[in-house]
Amino acid sequence: MKAVLAGVGVAAGLLALNGAFTGAFGAAVAMPPYLLQILCLAGINIILAVSLNLINGFTGQFSIGHAGFMGIGAYSAAYFTVTFGDRIRSALAFLPEFGRESAVLLAALSIGALLASIAGFFVGVPSLRLRGDYLAIVTLGFGEIIRVFILNIDAVGGARGFSGIPKLTNFFWIYSFAALTILIVYRIVHSSFGRTLVAIREDEIAAEAMGVHTTRAKVISFVVSSALAGVAGGLFAHYLMYIHTNSFTFLKSFEIIIMIVIGGLGSISGSILGAVLFITLTEGLRQFAQYRMIVFSLLLIILMIVRPQGILGHREFVTFLTKRRKPLGTAPGSTGGH
Amino acid sequence: MTTFFQQLVNGLSLGSIYALIALGYTMVYGVLRLINFAHGDVYMIGAYVGYYLSRRLRGDEPSIVSALLVMLGAMLACAALGVLIERLAYRPVRREARLTLLITSIGVSLFLENMAQLVFGPDPKFFPSLAPRADFQIGGVRLTSEQLTVIAVSFLLMILLRFFILKTRTGKAMRAVSFSLDASKLMGISTDRIIAVTFALGSALAAAAGVLIGMQIPKIDPLMGILYGLKAFVAAVLGGIGSIPGAVLGGLLIGTSEVMVVGYLSSTFRDAIAFGILILVLILRPQGLLGRVQKEKV
Numbered sequence: 001m002k003a004v005l006a007g008v009g010v011a012a013g014l015l016a017l018n019g020a021f022t023g024a025f026g027a028a029v030a031m032p033p034y035l036l037q038i039l040c041l042a043g044i045n046i047i048l049a050v051s052l053n054l055i056n057g058f059t060g061q062f063s064i065g066h067a068g069f070m071g072i073g074a075y076s077a078a079y080f081t082v083t084f085g086d087r088i089r090s091a092l093a094f095l096p097e098f099g100r101e102s103a104v105l106l107a108a109l110s111i112g113a114l115l116a117s118i119a120g121f122f123v124g125v126p127s128l129r130l131r132g133d134y135l136a137i138v139t140l141g142f143g144e145i146i147r148v149f150i151l152n153i154d155a156v157g158g159a160r161g162f163s164g165i166p167k168l169t170n171f172f173w174i175y176s177f178a179a180l181t182i183l184i185v186y187r188i189v190h191s192s193f194g195r196t197l198v199a200i201r202e203d204e205i206a207a208e209a210m211g212v213h214t215t216r217a218k219v220i221s222f223v224v225s226s227a228l229a230g231v232a233g234g235l236f237a238h239y240l241m242y243i244h245t246n247s248f249t250f251l252k253s254f255e256i257i258i259m260i261v262i263g264g265l266g267s268i269s270g271s272i273l274g275a276v277l278f279i280t281l282t283e284g285l286r287q288f289a290q291y292r293m294i295v296f297s298l299l300l301i302i303l304m305i306v307r308p309q310g311i312l313g314h315r316e317f318v319t320f321l322t323k324r325r326k327p328l329g330t331a332p333g334s335t336g337g338h
Numbered sequence: 339m340t341t342f343f344q345q346l347v348n349g350l351s352l353g354s355i356y357a358l359i360a361l362g363y364t365m366v367y368g369v370l371r372l373i374n375f376a377h378g379d380v381y382m383i384g385a386y387v388g389y390y391l392s393r394r395l396r397g398d399e400p401s402i403v404s405a406l407l408v409m410l411g412a413m414l415a416c417a418a419l420g421v422l423i424e425r426l427a428y429r430p431v432r433r434e435a436r437l438t439l440l441i442t443s444i445g446v447s448l449f450l451e452n453m454a455q456l457v458f459g460p461d462p463k464f465f466p467s468l469a470p471r472a473d474f475q476i477g478g479v480r481l482t483s484e485q486l487t488v489i490a491v492s493f494l495l496m497i498l499l500r501f502f503i504l505k506t507r508t509g510k511a512m513r514a515v516s517f518s519l520d521a522s523k524l525m526g527i528s529t530d531r532i533i534a535v536t537f538a539l540g541s542a543l544a545a546a547a548g549v550l551i552g553m554q555i556p557k558i559d560p561l562m563g564i565l566y567g568l569k570a571f572v573a574a575v576l577g578g579i580g581s582i583p584g585a586v587l588g589g590l591l592i593g594t595s596e597v598m599v600v601g602y603l604s605s606t607f608r609d610a611i612a613f614g615i616l617i618l619v620l621i622l623r624p625q626g627l628l629g630r631v632q633k634e635k636v
Contacts, residue, residue, distance in 0.1 A: 062440065140568070144568075148609055257441070294453060301442055301445040301446060308438040
């Protein structure tokens with residue numbers, strides 16, 4: 001996994017950059033806080049959408065439990081920071097303040113990603129043997145089970161929610177991790193392993209006949225996707241400083257699905273477009289809050305009737321504009337068909 | 339032991355609600371191979387139609403006639419709604435990939451939930467009591483008339499459904515369509531009409547379940563369909579999706595086990611138990627208790 005190693009290297013480099021950046025950034029770019037918050041939440045949604053697209057769009061396994069993994073990441077990262085944050089800070093006393101804070105955040109996010117990927121493994125192994133709509137329901141069920149269990153853990157606040165999380169996330173970190181997520185997913189999809197994933201999406205039986213270990217490939221894709229959702233959850237927790245299991249219901253999973261379906265299943269730039277579009281419309285329609293989801297659901301139904309492959313389909317933005325060819329050798333709209 | 343029987347009665351009456359909803363899932367899955375996510379929301383609409391009808395129809399005293407009228411009205415309204423949903427949302431994408439159909443049904447579900455929040459208001463409403471009520475005691479076990487009504491009405495509807503499917507021409511056509519849509523089209527069955535009938539029947543049963551739950555647990559709200567719908571779906575899978583007796587058996591099992599978990603363990607795990615069962619079923623016996631094994635052909 002060269003991409004992952006490269007990612008770790010990039011993250012370490014970013015650690016140093018962040019200090020130089022936060023000071024300069026905070027002062028130089030005086031953004032209105034409202035706009036800044038929307039941009040930050042959009043960034044977190046980009047991570048969620050791109051990572052979900054790896055399993056739903058490229059591997060063709062329709063999962064509706066993404067919010068559960070996001071929740072695991074959020075809660076474990078937040079618990080880590082609150083419990084061990086001070087010890088890390090004192091152990092790293094020789095570093096300047098931004099260095100210590102960044103180290104705490106990175107450690108917490110790693111924990112979040114690790115736990116989310118472990119959960120992804122245990123959810124993925126039994127459920128990825130199932131096909132299509134069964135998988136959808138099982139992942140939905142697992143997502144809800146995860147939520148109910150977190151709700152019953154008193155150490156993280158239970159039904160009161162988890163408060164007192166330090167604000168460690170900022171614009172810089174969110175977009176660094178969004179870029180990292182895009183890089184990881186891009187590298188996976190364009191590797192030979194990525195081709196196996198697309199082969200599974202197009203025809204699972206044929207892929208198996210060609211010697212692809214389908215369950216293994218699907219589980220790996222699912223675990224990577226869950227880990228990235230965990231990172232998004234960790235960033236989310238350290239951005240809002242308060243989390244509650246109500247933020248991680250299946251309605252959140254549905255939101256992420258709307259993003260990737262609108263943008264185009266199997267298109268990274270499509271997911272980014274979908275996430276940005278979703279946030280823009282959500283905020284734009286804020287004064288009509290009660291009509292918001294009606295608009296989205298109608299949009300989803302009409303899109304399915306008129307253009308079931310989403311705005312970009314399987315294509316990426318650049319190829320969408322320049323060449324009218326299909327990059328990964330497939331007919332549009334054939335995702336998941338049996 | 340009395341507690342156990344008491345829980346069993348509670349479980350059976352909750353289970354018959356699940357069974358009624360599960361029938362709609364299983365019938366639609368049979369003809370379209372679609373998990374109709376919006377089915378739980380049709381059940382919610384049924385409860386609301388029942389609520390508004392009963393406020394209008396109920397005289398000073400609760401009576402059985404008005405209860406029947408309310409139930410029939412809700413069933414008719416939801417049958418129309420089901421046909422409408424099928425016509426407007428599902429028929430245009432029926433020939434697309436199954437995933438497209440699934441996403442469409444998620445869209446319809448979100449639409450109904452949010453529309454209901456807008457039209458009916460997001461706050462819970464309280465169902466007026468419809469029929470005169472009485473309690474019975476049998477050996478220490480308390481049976482409320484609501485519970486008995488729920489169980490009796492559900493079983494009556496299920497028997498009627500079974501009669502319809504096994505003995506009428508339309509029922510025969512439904513079985514043919516669920517066996518093979520294309521072959522039955524070749525045999526001259528109007529598949530569009532049969533699919534519409536299936537949606538009408540399933541939605542009517544869901545509406546009946548909505549009115550019955552209103553009688554039993556009088557609080558209704560626009561998001562109530564989500565959890566009931568999911569659990570009823572689990573019931574359909576447990577019994578073997580596509581199998582009508584399976585849906586009934588699954589519904590009763592899910593309802594009973596849920597009540598037992600609440601009674602003997604903790605009420606916080608009430609919503610996790612159904613999904614736990616689902617996961618076990620799918621790992622151990624994916625075709626369900628009464629389902630047939632379907633081989634995947636290349």
